[in-house]
Amino acid sequence: MAALEVKDVTFSYDGVTPVIKDINLTLNDGELVCLLGVSGGGKTTLFNIIAGLNRPQQGKVLLNGEDVTGQSGRISYMLQKDMLLPYRTVLDNVALPMLIKGVKKKEAREKASGYFAQFGIEGTQHQYPAELSGGMRQRAALLRTYLFSGDVALLDEPFSALDTLTKGEMHRWYLDVMDNIRLSTVFITHDIDEAILLSDRIYLLTGNPGTITDEIVIKEPKPRRKDFNLTDAFLAYKREIISKIGA
Amino acid sequence: MSAKSRSTISKVALPILALLLLFAGWQMICSFTNVPKYMLPSPADVAKAFEKDWRLMFSHARVTLTETFIGLFFGVIIGFLMAVVMDRFSVVRKMIYPLVVVSQTIPTVAIAPLLVIWLGYQMLPKIVLIILVVFFPITISLLEGFSSVDPDTINLMRSMGASRMQIFRFVKLPNSLGHFFSSLKISVSYAVVSAVVSEWIGGTEGLGCYMTRVRKSFSSDKMFAVIILISVISLILIWLTGVLQYACMPWEKSKHQSRSHLH
Numbered sequence: 001m002a003a004l005e006v007k008d009v010t011f012s013y014d015g016v017t018p019v020i021k022d023i024n025l026t027l028n029d030g031e032l033v034c035l036l037g038v039s040g041g042g043k044t045t046l047f048n049i050i051a052g053l054n055r056p057q058q059g060k061v062l063l064n065g066e067d068v069t070g071q072s073g074r075i076s077y078m079l080q081k082d083m084l085l086p087y088r089t090v091l092d093n094v095a096l097p098m099l100i101k102g103v104k105k106k107e108a109r110e111k112a113s114g115y116f117a118q119f120g121i122e123g124t125q126h127q128y129p130a131e132l133s134g135g136m137r138q139r140a141a142l143l144r145t146y147l148f149s150g151d152v153a154l155l156d157e158p159f160s161a162l163d164t165l166t167k168g169e170m171h172r173w174y175l176d177v178m179d180n181i182r183l184s185t186v187f188i189t190h191d192i193d194e195a196i197l198l199s200d201r202i203y204l205l206t207g208n209p210g211t212i213t214d215e216i217v218i219k220e221p222k223p224r225r226k227d228f229n230l231t232d233a234f235l236a237y238k239r240e241i242i243s244k245i246g247a
Numbered sequence: 248m249s250a251k252s253r254s255t256i257s258k259v260a261l262p263i264l265a266l267l268l269l270f271a272g273w274q275m276i277c278s279f280t281n282v283p284k285y286m287l288p289s290p291a292d293v294a295k296a297f298e299k300d301w302r303l304m305f306s307h308a309r310v311t312l313t314e315t316f317i318g319l320f321f322g323v324i325i326g327f328l329m330a331v332v333m334d335r336f337s338v339v340r341k342m343i344y345p346l347v348v349v350s351q352t353i354p355t356v357a358i359a360p361l362l363v364i365w366l367g368y369q370m371l372p373k374i375v376l377i378i379l380v381v382f383f384p385i386t387i388s389l390l391e392g393f394s395s396v397d398p399d400t401i402n403l404m405r406s407m408g409a410s411r412m413q414i415f416r417f418v419k420l421p422n423s424l425g426h427f428f429s430s431l432k433i434s435v436s437y438a439v440v441s442a443v444v445s446e447w448i449g450g451t452e453g454l455g456c457y458m459t460r461v462r463k464s465f466s467s468d469k470m471f472a473v474i475i476l477i478s479v480i481s482l483i484l485i486w487l488t489g490v491l492q493y494a495c496m497p498w499e500k501s502k503h504q505s506r507s508h509l510h
Contacts, residue, residue: 051406073408083403087421087498096417100409128498148407 001065002026003184004050004075004152009059010209011042011049018209019045023059025203025212027152030182034199036189036241042210043188047154050186051077063152076148080157082141084129090140091116091125097148112147118180119143120173135166139173146183155187159194171197172226179223196237197229204244214244288468293475296468303457304476310452312480314370314442318377319435325378326385326434333386334393334419335411351383355444363449373445373453380441381434388430392423425499428492435484443477 004027012018020042027033035043048054050061052072061069068074076097084093091109098108116122121132121139129137138158145153159170175198178185189195195202196218204214218237220228228234270290276282277289284292297304329347333340355376362372396418404414446455454473461469493500 048402053402053406072405075406077403077406079399079403081397081399083397083400085400085418085421087424087496088417097407099417100404100407100413130498 002062003029003031003064004186005060005062005065006046006050007060007062009046009049009056009061011045011054011056011058012209015057018057020205021209021211023205023210023212025186027184027186029184031200032178032185032187032198034187034189034195034202035205036192036195036202037205037210037245039190041205041208043205044156046205046210047077047156047186047188050154051075074149075151076145076153078141078145078153078155078158080161082129082134082137084137084140084144086129089126089128090121090132093129094140094144094147097144112143115143115147119177133166134162135170138162138170142174142177146181150181151184153183153185155185157188157190160189160191167194174198175223192238192241193229196234196241197224202241204241206245216241216244285465285467288471292468293471296466297472297476300469300472304454304473307452307454307457308476308480311439311442311446311454314373314377314445314453315435315438315484317370318374318442319381319438321374322378322381322434322438323385323431326382327389329382329386330389330393331415333390340390347383347386350379355380355441359445359448362445368449368451372448373442373450376445377438377441380437384430384433384437385427388426389423392426393419395426396422424492424496428488428495431492432485432488435488436481439477439481439484 004025006023006025009023010018010021023046025033025035035046037043045054049056052061052068052070052074055070059069060067063074084090085096088096091112094115095105095108095112098111099105103111113125116125119139119142121136121143124132124136124140129140132140142155142158145155159167159174162170171194187195187198199218200222202216202218203212204216205211206213216237220233225231274290277287277292288296329343333344358379359372359376362375366372366375400418401414404418409417442453443455443458446453447459450456454477458470458473461467461473
């Protein structure tokens with residue numbers, strides 16, 4: 001059974017002009033699937049629907065086969081902005097989703113603290129977000145996302161606000177972490193390289209209203225070699241995607 | 248000397264210098280002209296008056312401070328509750344927000360006598376006046392703080408399944424602390440002034456009463472002394488509010504320390 005299924009979802013804000021239309025996508029267990037498309041193409045709208053913040057006019061969202069359409073609090077969500085609360089320490093930020101679920105403070109802190117090393121942010125527990133670099137803050141935000149739900153995570157352009165060097169470092173870190181925790185993830189980006197580098201499969205979301213026009217499977221096995229983005233195979237994928245988007 | 252310590256010194260030293268010059272000029276006007284003492288006492292006269300009467304002033308100050316603290320306490324609680332209710336129910340906000348604003352255009356001096364007629368000569372009318380003055384900045388600033396939360400943060404909290412109460416506790420409340428303390432600093436000084444004004448109108452104790460008495464006996468030196476005492480009390484309370492803010496918002500400290508190496 002697929003971890004997440006989106007079936008025939010159509011959504012419009014005004015009830016007349018759809019922003020996205022007849023969206024179908026599947027996310028298998030432990031898979032990393034990317035939603036690639038231009039900015040303003042309805043990617044974030046689709047995420048809001050999957051996360052249950054908006055209810056689609058038509059279609060369903062299934063989590064492990066269960067209908068969760070319009071239910072928030074089931075699928076975790078991470079944005080381009082790290083959204084760490086400035087007045088909570090990193091540890092208390094990361095533990096927040098557990099506190100919301102009603103876990104005791106001490107227990108939540110202990111559990112969260114156990115992941116700091118694995119996520120490469122050991123030692124930042126008692127610092128405030130303002131004391132951390134952008135990359136470190138995104139790591140903490142991902143850990144918070146993971147602690148919210150180990151099932152499925154939605155990442156909305158998580159690395160696009162970072163500079164190129166930090167971004168490269170974050171990609172390597174991300175693949176490393178994912179190799180261990182195998183979190184089923186849907187990932188939004190408008191960066192073709194990032195999509196090829198990280199994903200198992202890529203959905204192309206184009207047009208107005210946004211529809212899924214193509215699906216590309218990246219066959220390169222994981223863990224991926226460090227210079228994958230310099231290989232001919234990588235370039236071939238890139239050429240294929242560019243020609244399909246018409247960019 | 249580092250640039251930082253130099254700027255700190257000039258920040259402290261320059262205002263003190265200005266103040267000393269002011270006092271020196273004042274003293275010179277009194278020493279070299281024939282201005283009568285009941286119109287303008289010299290700084291030395293004021294100091295003497297304070298030295299002579301400080302015990303009496305302090306016992307009056309204790310009454311004024313008691314009123315101030317009780318009024319502040321309830322004013323802050325009422326201001327907070329109003330902000331919470333107005334934030335939660337937009338109908339309530341639309342209904343009472345204009346009334347609240349209008350209520351602030353009524354001069355304190357005009358309400359004070361009415362309160363005395365309604366509530367008597369004891370502490371109650373004074374406390375009520377302070378509450379009326381204090382709650383407004385608190386309510387407005389908290390409302391501002393509650394509504395200035397990034398909508399994406401609220402969405403993120405909702406996506407985590409947070410209830411309205413949890414969003415309030417984890418996001419809105421801490422987010423508005425900075426606003427709250429800025430307005431508390433204003434409220435604290437308003438509270439002291441309002442206590443004094445309400446004591447002018449009626450009563451037997453408090454710095455306002457003391458002021459009325461020395462004014463009637465043309466003891467301008469004592470008048471000046473008590474004015475300075477009231478200012479000093481306000482300043483100390485504002486400073487204490489700052490200390491409290493610092494203790495309640497430890498993350499602000501870390502932000503200042505790290506700003507230099509982040510930017």
